Structures are given as C-alpha cells and as structure tokens.
Amino acid sequence: MSVANRVRVEDVVTLSDDWYVLKKTRFSFLRSDGTWQTQSRETYDRGDGATILLYDVTRRTVVLVRQFRYPAFVNGHDDLLIEAPAGLLDERDPAKAIRDEVQEETGFHVGDVQRIFDAFMSPGSVTERLHFFVAPYRSDDRRSDGGGAVEEGEDIEVLEPTIETALAWIAEGRVRDGKTIMLLQYAALNIFGNRK
The missing domain is CATH 3.90.79.10 (Nucleoside Triphosphate Pyrophosphohydrolase)
Incomplete structure (x- = not known):
C-alpha cells in the first residue's frame, strides 16, 4: 500500500510566509494496526x-x-x-x-x-x-x-x-x-x- 493511501489531510494553516513557508497540518494516519490516528505537524518549506x-x-x-x-x-x-x-x-x-x-x-x-x-x-x-x-x-x-x-x-x-x-x-x-x-x-x- 502506498503511503499516500495512509494519509488523509484534514486542515492546513499557513503560520508564516516570510523568508520561507511554515505550515501547520492536521491529518489522519493509518497505523500499522489498521486504526486511524489524528496527528498535527508543522513543516518548514524552503525548497530543495x-x-x-x-x-x-x-x-x-x-x-x-x-x-x-x-x-x-x-x-x-x-x-x-x-x-x-x-x-x-x-x-x-x-x-x-x-x-x-x-x-x-x-x-x-x-x-x-x-x-x-x-x-x-x-x-x-x-x-x-x-x-x-x-x-x-x-x-x-x-x-x-x-x-x-x-x-x-x-x-x-x-x-x-x-x-x-x-x-x-x-x-x-x-x-x-x-x-x-x-x-x-x-x-x-x-x-x-x-x-x-
């Protein structure tokens, strides 16, 4: 199963878009035991x-x-x-x-x-x-x-x-x-x- 099938993005909020982009994302992740768990992460996107x-x-x-x-x-x-x-x-x-x-x-x-x-x-x-x-x-x-x-x-x-x-x-x-x-x-x- 692709990881893309294990992630459901529920909400994305941009916290900062100054130097680079900082976002907070709430998503559900399908765990190995078959249950969905809601998680929240901040990601800093500065490009590759x-x-x-x-x-x-x-x-x-x-x-x-x-x-x-x-x-x-x-x-x-x-x-x-x-x-x-x-x-x-x-x-x-x-x-x-x-x-x-x-x-x-x-x-x-x-x-x-x-x-x-x-x-x-x-x-x-x-x-x-x-x-x-x-x-x-x-x-x-x-x-x-x-x-x-x-x-x-x-x-x-x-x-x-x-x-x-x-x-x-x-x-x-x-x-x-x-x-x-x-x-x-x-x-x-x-x-x-x-x-x-």
Whole structure:
C-alpha cells in the first residue's frame, strides 16, 4: 500500500510566509494496526537544495567555506560555521544550481559534477531534499574570490584544507554541519581512500 493511501489531510494553516513557508497540518494516519490516528505537524518549506565537495586528489585538498549562520549561533555555536558550498535550487536543475552556487561562493568554475545521492536532512520538520555532488578542481579553476552574494547577507571565507585536516576538524568539533560531514566521509571512503 502506498503511503499516500495512509494519509488523509484534514486542515492546513499557513503560520508564516516570510523568508520561507511554515505550515501547520492536521491529518489522519493509518497505523500499522489498521486504526486511524489524528496527528498535527508543522513543516518548514524552503525548497530543495544542492551541496558539493570540490576535491583535488593530487594535493589531497577540498574546498570548504566559512560563514555566519544565525540558527547555529542562537543554539550555542559561537563561531562561523565551516561548510561545503550549498544553495537552493530555485527551480533550476540540481547540477546547474550547484555549479552556479559554488562559483558564487568560492570563485571556482566547475564543469561536470557527479551526483552521489540525495537526502532529507531534517525530515521531522523540514521538507527540503538536498542533492549531494562532488567534482574535481584545480587551482587554476578559480575565476574570482567568491564570497557569496552581499545582497543575500553572505560574507563567505573560502578554505582549502587537506582531507586529513578537514576530517580532523570533524573530530575536534570545528565542522558541525551535517551535509559537510557526509560529504567529507564520502570523500574519505570513495575518493581519497588509501592514496597517500
């Protein structure tokens, strides 16, 4: 049986439509024991996104960014957040969106990107599906300083650590962003492996 046959939406109220859309939905769900249970959930819809890890196997480096994230700050993270470049699709193809975003944030121009998987990052409340990519880069692929879009409040620093340093940053608590941890671990297992 499709999950769609187990859900009956009864009421949807928009709580906020400012930055993104926050809705409260009352629905009935057909439980495994055959009974219907009424539930209520809030969902935050910001659209789908994409993220990428640029890597250089020869120099064993990756490209990350550092920027201010207010939600992390109010939850006790008193530092800039180290992340893989990412952005919303805004109705673009995921591969095109991430090539545009990585150039805006880091200044690196990339051609072909490899999609490795997609994931719901916080499925209990956020509707976003995040598309994950990797791509090789070289130093001479950098066309500008990057830094992000000032009009969007971005003030981005570009980092180029070795894969070993980036993995150590996870253990030290310097990298706390879920998508970045996933990409770095993917790279350690599937791109860099035992190449030393």
